[in-house]
Amino acid sequence: MRLPDVLRHSWVLAAKDLRVEFRSRTAILSAVVFVILAFVVFNFGRDPTAVPNVALAPSILWVTFTLAAILALNRAFHLELENHALDGLLLAPIDRSSIYLGKLIANLVFVATFELIGVPLLMLFFNVRLLPYLAPLVLLIALATIGFVAVGTLFSAMTVRTRFAELLLPVLLLPFMILPLSWGVQATVRLLAGRPLSEIAGWLNMLAVYDIVFVALALLLFPATVSE
């Protein structure tokens, strides 16, 4: 199958998922509420006189986003289980990797939506100055998100058809998420401390390589997770 076709099919698929999402809005609202609640929990889970906000902000940001992403990823293939919609998708005369790509795009849009709401909320709740570092921070979050959503989309295609899907996905995914998460935290700590950009270039490079490797790997491996 030609590349333009794959891209077109995956876009159709992603658009379908996002349309379902947009019309019900339950999942995205729940994810946003989850992000807010996680911030609140973090606020009460520390001693504000001992730990300054700026020291804690990177951890709060990354831990909240990874946990919320896991919840979002569980949903991706769950949609297709009802009425055997997945079988219909697999019967469609399209390349299997375009199914993966479609799901990946939909998941990325979904996760980006609550991240977009989460960053200003973090600034508001914890009174940290993110605006001067916004461009590199957005790049950092985007790179890390692509990495773990790519792996997560692949794994959720498997776990959704096992017993204890909701529990198994985090167990499989977290060991793969901790690396981008730790790089993200390290880089964010340096950004917020006002260090020069050259200091975080190493982490950005690692994240970019991680993304390329795992997106390529997931595209190759996805057909094995759905073939019967």
Next chain:
Amino acid sequence: MLRTGRWITAIALVLLAGVYVRALLYTPVEASQGLAQKIFYLHVPAAIWAETAMILVGLASVVYLFTKDPRLDRFAASSAEVGTVFCAIVLTSGPIWGKPIWGTWWTWDARLTLTLFLFLIYVAYLLLRSAVMDPATRARFAAVLGICGMCEVPFIHLSVYMFPTLHPMPIILQPGRPKLPGSMLTTWLLSLGVFTLLYVGFVVQRYALSYLHEQLEAVGGEVGHA
């Protein structure tokens, strides 16, 4: 085959005792660390095999996805289980050394944390296997996770160099000549050989067991899931 595996394991265990006799009686005591350094002969070979086992799981999984040969899946499952055990050896022997030398059982040091990751990837792999009932699906899913696990290992290694670390730097697997006296190197190499034998012995046994398991499942016997 099960019997061959048992024999190899038994021989390896006897040799392991031999390595420790040599390490304790005939190998010089390290000047700054004293007797605690003896754990190095156990810790490093186990760590090498814990990682190699993951890479073998990944390679077997790649070939499995092309050939769909159930023997490769059985091998990957066996290698993963043995790798888990070796990882557990690394994670237990490390703190025993760390307590007298660093003064703490555990620190969130890069290398320790990353060995823990490897262990968690193994555990995830075994959990995924136990959560899927259909053997063909189980093999495919496990292969996908095995390949991802293998690809994660180089990132873990690169990451070690990016974090500040307390852990001793490699003294054998490094550019240039090994930085330790000849008699220590000999003991270590013997230990590595013994661990290789142990790995082979365990994997052969586990492989034979899962083969029997499948046979039993095929005739409709009631067994727990592998």
